[in-house]
Amino acid sequence: MNTVNGTSKKIVAIQGDITQQAVDAIVNAANKSLLGGSGVDGAIHRAAGPELLAQCRLLNGCETGDAKITKGYNLLAKWVIHTVGLIWRDGNHGEKKLLASCYVRSLEIAAEKGLKTIAFPAISTGVYGFPVELATPIAIRTVKEFLQKNSSIQQVIFVCFNDQLFEIYRQLLPQILSESN
């Protein structure tokens, strides 16, 4: 498996399918309805089974930049944290702040539940059109800063679904993790 480690293995990037990750929680790049969709959202619902949708129906949706948690049902992951990114327009409509908020809220919920290992997809970079070159540094810096303040989470895994995405994480992860703040 392709893996790139940060200095402490606390933050790593792998190439793979998030539905196959044996972690405490996987994060879903959902939409405000939380009722499923295409991309990673569709893959997670298919792998988790219909009980996931039944629980999502009880959540009354989710605001952009926020997150909500459900069980993982048939997934290897015990929990799914559903977060909602913003559809990319031109970068001047709060996209960056809301993307960072997706990562922070997901990690806050994981920490509140005492979860130790969390896997993220590249939120908003598919259907929602956020350029990966801009989204990746935001994802890495936001997770890095969160883990500097919170010691309960042991590992965050960025799961890259394709070669191009993994290559960007392979380049940026060591670079950003070695920067002093």
Ligand code: AR6
């Ligand atoms: N494992 C890991 N990453 C994946 C997987 C997978 N199985 N499948 C896709 N990706 P997207 P968004 C990557 O479009 O841009 C849905 O309809 C994909 O390559 O899934 O936040 C929701 O319901 C990309 O890098 O999410 C919303 O309506 C990343 O996951 C909307 O799409 C995110 O792509 C959300 O759009």
